[in-house]
Amino acid sequence: MQKQELKGHLDLILLSALADGPAHGYALIERLRERSDGVLTFPEGTVYPALHKLERQALVSSRWVDAGGRRRRVYALTRRGDEARQTRVTDWRTFTRAVEAVLVR
C-alpha cells in the first residue's frame, strides 16, 4: 500500500492495533503486519511520532518496562483513546461503504 495512503490513517490503525492489548512499537508493527497479511508495511520509524502524538492527545498512555535488561516503552489504549477509536471506525466504515457503492456502480 502507498505510504501516503497509510499516513492519513496511521492514527486509526495504531489505535485499532492497541485495542488488542498494550504493546511496544516493534510488537505493534508485527501485529499490523500479521493482521494485514503483510499489506500494511511502511518505514517503521514513522510509528513513533504517531504514537507520541496519540500520547500527547491522551488517546494512549505509555510506561517503561524492563525487557531482559533493555528498557522498553509499552503503549496502551486509554478509555478516551478507545472511544476515539470506536468513533473513527464508524466514520471509516461509513466512508468505505460510500466509496464502495460509488465504485461498483
Place this chain on the structure above:
Amino acid sequence: MTIDVYLAELERALPWAPRLRRRLLVEVEDHLRSSAEAVGEDEAVARFGAPADVARGFHPAYARGYRAAAALALLAALVALFALLYPVPENTLPAAPWPEDAKPSTLAWKQDAMLLLFGAAVALGVLTAIVRRKTTWLTGATAAAIIACAGVGAALAIEWSAAVPGTPWLWLALGSAVPVVLALAATALVARAARLASAA
C-alpha cells in the same frame, strides 16, 4: 549499517532537547534490537527508515517544546523586568534627596518610559499567548519591548547613581541584562520552532 551507527546518526539528526532525545533513542534502540533478532541488523535498520526522515517526523513535537520553553523564558523576562521596576529599586536605592514632585525630568521621563515599555511588553506577551498565530513576529515584538525597557532601565540606573550617591548602579545595570538575555533566548527558540515546523 549497524544499529550503533544508525543510532549515532539519528542522535545527530535530532534537534536539541535532552529528555525527548534520550527517550527516543532508547525506544528506537529497543525496536532495532528486537527487529534485528528476527531479520538481522542491516534489514532492521533499512526497515526503520533513514535517520533524517525519522528525525523529521519528530519536528512538530520539538517545535511545541521550543515554543513552550520560549513562553517560559518570556514570562521569566517579564518577572525579572518587574523586579527591576519596583521591588529592587524600592529596597536597594538610598533615599532620593529631592521631594517626590521635584524629581529631575531626565530621570522622570525614563521611569515613565520604562513603565510604558513594560506595559507594552506585557500586552504583547498576553497577545502572543492568546492569538497563537504570527507567534514568531509577536514574540519578537515582545522581546523588543522587554529589551528596550531593560535598556532604559540600565541608563536610568547609571544616571540615578550620579544624582544619588550610593546607588548600586552596576548591579542594577547588570540586572537589566537578565531580561534581555531571556527575551533574546525566547526569540531564538520561537524562530527555531518555526523552522522545525516548516521543515516537518
